[in-house]
Amino acid sequence: MATTAPHARNFIRHPLDMPIEVLPGSGQQESGEMINLSLGGVAFQCPNAHAPGTDVTLRIACCNPVAEVSGQVAWCEPEGRLFDVGVAFYNPGDAYKMRMVEQACHIQQYRLDRVIEDGCYLSLDEAAREWIVRYARRFTETLPPADTQDTD
Numbered sequence: 001m002a003t004t005a006p007h008a009r010n011f012i013r014h015p016l017d018m019p020i021e022v023l024p025g026s027g028q029q030e031s032g033e034m035i036n037l038s039l040g041g042v043a044f045q046c047p048n049a050h051a052p053g054t055d056v057t058l059r060i061a062c063c064n065p066v067a068e069v070s071g072q073v074a075w076c077e078p079e080g081r082l083f084d085v086g087v088a089f090y091n092p093g094d095a096y097k098m099r100m101v102e103q104a105c106h107i108q109q110y111r112l113d114r115v116i117e118d119g120c121y122l123s124l125d126e127a128a129r130e131w132i133v134r135y136a137r138r139f140t141e142t143l144p145p146a147d148t149q150d151t152d
Contacts, residue, residue: 025055
């Protein structure tokens with residue numbers, strides 16, 4: 001599978017480590033891990049190369065409801081035995097949607113960490129309130145501008 005030359009960066013990227021499902025338009029679903037997010041798209045790492053121009057849907061199932069965004073592969077580069085793949089969003093509001101999903105995943109992880117670290121079992125609402133007090137300010141400082149957010 002061909003890859004493209006190094007790609008230009010047009011947006012600030014936010015590092016992530018969320019598991020995702022990759023659904024190429026003409027291929028079989030595979031697992032991957034999101035590695036960063038920007039206003040223009042997302043980069044993820046997966047076991048298979050994806051040709052630039054390929055339509056893909058990315059599904060993030062770490063919280064309910066499952067989030068899906070669609071885009072087009074912009075670049076693909078080998079990284080050891082895996083591939084780093086960049087996808088440009090079709091809808092600019094998808095960056096905001098992905099950040100909200102990321103926040104929900106952080107809250108779920110915080111909830112699990114509290115159980116592991118100090119045996120404290122929190123409801124989802126309790127965990128969300130605590131996480132927001134402790135971390136939301138840092139999180140919201142990196143959200144995309146409101147004019148890129150969709151309302152659906």
